[in-house]
Amino acid sequence: MPNKNMPYALLLTELRRVVSFPDKEFLKLAPLIEKVEVRKNEHLLKAGDISRSVYFIVEGCLRQYLINSNGDERNIYFKVEGGWCSELQSLLNKTPTDLNLQALEDGKLLALNEKNWIYAVTHIPPFTLYFIKAQQETNYMLKKRLGEATIETPEEKYMRFLAEEPQLLLRLPLFQIAAYLGITPETLSRIRKKIST
Amino acid sequence: MPNKNMPYALLLTELRRVVSFPDKEFLKLAPLIEKVEVRKNEHLLKAGDISRSVYFIVEGCLRQYLINSNGDERNIYFKVEGGWCSELQSLLNKTPTDLNLQALEDGKLLALNEKNWIYAVTHIPPFTLYFIKAQQETNYMLKKRLGEATIETPEEKYMRFLAEEPQLLLRLPLFQIAAYLGITPETLSRIRKKIST
DNA sequence: CGAAACCTTTGATTTGAATCAAGAAATGAT
DNA sequence: ATCATTTCTTGATTCAAATCAAAGGTTTCG
Secondary structure (H helix, E strand, O other), X not given: OOOOOOOHHHHXXXXXXXXXXXXXXXXXXXXXXXXXXXXXXXXXXXXXXXXOEEEEXXXXXEEEEEEOOOOOEEEEEEEEOOOEEOOHHHHHHOOOOOOEEEEOOOEEEEEEEHXXXXXXXXXXXXXXXXXXXXXXXXXXHHHHHHHHHHHOOHHHHHHHHHHHOHHHHOOOOHHHHHHXXXXXXXXXXXXXXXXXX | OOOOOOOHHHHXXXXXXXXXOOHHHHHHHHHHOEEEEEOOOOEEEOOOOOOOEXXXXXXXXXXXXXXXXXXXXXXXXXXXXXXXXXOHHHHHHOOOOOOEEEEOOXXXXXXXXXXXXXXXXXXXXXXXXXXXXXXXXXXXXXXXXHHHHHHOOHHHHHHHHHHHOHHHHOOOOHHHHHHHHOOOHHHHHHHHHHHHO
């Protein structure tokens, strides 16, 4: 069995947060996994690419983001240790994605390539169930954020961010948070100033 | 086998759009399904409720939406014939949802209750795979829309709506489309006028 | 260490969409 | 058909955030 020092320990913890995952099943999953190191600012996927892997973050921070024709960027989400990043739509259909995936820090990832991901999801029942539940969590989060994106004021968005993801505040530059909240860095700077008084 | 006149025909078509789904497996799924009729404006789920079923639309149109503390509404999405509406996050965890689900037209639905949905997803392999793929489609759509929600101008949003979902334009009142695009009905009315000239 | 690049803050100005308001048109109910 | 309600359009005004601009900070790395 993987011991606590292996990068797999965090993966197992995450799987067991959501479903019951016997050691026996994990032993079927482990050999499918590849270790990947990423450097700060490195792209794992760019708009127009076809995704080849699903990533689990052992160390570091990634963002998925959209760029419009003016070159403006919007961050869809940040993920840190214990999170997954992927573009299954592109991976499964072998079609180019419109979204970008980039490391914001040097980091260590675990990767499942297309073949192995499909194997895992069709032959390791607890992994199947994990994926359905995890995807459904993501889905709910995205639906709520989509509603909030256009209904909340910049200040409300920032206050929600502070309340819901305070750990990211310490870890990310301000302009990345602004691109996540959908406001300009100047506006965010002013909100911060106002709140601190 | 279900013939083309049964409401199940549309469901089978949708399942087979995404995965290979043998008749034999569909015979296991069919008995789990309940038929439900909805009236225009009827709520299937309100913020604060715990979701009890997953719905497939045979006829009609539903919206999922968010209300803020001022009573303003934002539509997350509209679904029509052939689409699914559910709040699995709430159903699986038995926790209250923040989102509302409402019929915008009289309609006919198929429903899977919690027990039957879990049975289907754990015992009918092609249904499992269908669900993973369908969820992943929804996920990608939501991620893109989340990015677009704050990066596009009202006019760009409306033009995208026209291009991507023209059939909804004919079917929905303007103010519902405005609540979907995250703009006021007045602004949408002006955009329309401008475009028509 | 020091220069360069990058990020954040602050100020002045512009602007586009929201808001407020009222009338027209469409829809639905009796 | 008629009335009541809801939805849509148009106009005037306001306002919050974007933009433009420049000066401080901070980090990076040669």
